[in-house]
Amino acid sequence: MSTVKLLISDTSLSKVPEQIKRINDTKLSGFHARIGKVSEDNRSKIALYLNYRIGGSGGKQRNYLLGYHGERDLKEVRKEVESLKGRIAAGEDVYETKRIAQRELFIEDNSPTLAKLANEFLTRYVDVNRKDPKEVRRMFVKDVLPTVGEMKLKDITRRDVIEKVLDPITDRSSGTQANKTLSILKQMFDFGVDRDLLQGNPITTVKRKYWRL
Incomplete structure (x- = not known):
């Protein structure tokens, strides 16, 4: 997988060479984009992630899905990354927080009698x-x-x-x-x-x- 380091923006994601499969952001550590396979409309689905470790260098590695390019405004995504990084620095495992919230929402929406x-x-x-x-x-x-x-x-x-x-x-x-x-x-x-x-x-x-x- 070919990886490059660029500022993740609408411009840099609009024309990604086929050989590039990952772009690491130059400003926000851990923030990266993963480029999927080219679809029938000649476009690649690009997933946005925040990679981090909880518990120090030897801790568990997490990949937090932020959304997909074209479906979310990148300025808002970058703001979210900054917020998430602050919570992680304070010791929160934001991936686990999100997983629990999604599980609770699923139970709330699908609660049987x-x-x-x-x-x-x-x-x-x-x-x-x-x-x-x-x-x-x-x-x-x-x-x-x-x-x-x-x-x-x-x-x-x-x-x-x-x-x-x-x-x-x-x-x-x-x-x-x-x-x-x-x-x-x-x-x-x-x-x-x-x-x-x-x-x-x-x-x-x-x-x-x-x-x-």
């Missing part, structure tokens, strides 16, 4: 690992799905589970059943976390026999 998680949990976990899957399914049908089944996973709180599921069970003097339901729901939410359907288990701190607020 509890009913969808329950169906996957029952099918993939309960039916496979429990000796009494029918009893667990009856639990969901009777006490869980009618009250919180249509709620989005991202919106469910500890209080929702306590007030809408556990308290009604205890109100009919079924403390043992409430404990069983709590245990199963904790397993279900952990199952959802493992599959990136929600960020964390909303009832992980709820203790047996102590759910009333």
Whole structure:
């Protein structure tokens, strides 16, 4: 791969010789452009990156994608690079920050209902690992799905589970059943976390026999 060092600008990126595959910026260290293959319209897609190491010279190397030439204003990109370099100098791994933010946004935009998680949990976990899957399914049908089944996973709180599921069970003097339901729901939410359907288990701190607020 042929690499050159130039000031990255609209002019320098408009006519890149075919043999050049990377341009390192002369002013902002780590800022570079990667030139892709020529497409049918006789143009190359040019990706803009910031390369850096987190944790010193022996630390992990990162390539932070800034966008693509033609889709972003280069002046704005250069400003972003300067800002990112300041955050990196302060010890932040901006690549990881972005990855976490994108993951949270994906979960926010694609959050399924509890009913969808329950169906996957029952099918993939309960039916496979429990000796009494029918009893667990009856639990969901009777006490869980009618009250919180249509709620989005991202919106469910500890209080929702306590007030809408556990308290009604205890109100009919079924403390043992409430404990069983709590245990199963904790397993279900952990199952959802493992599959990136929600960020964390909303009832992980709820203790047996102590759910009333």
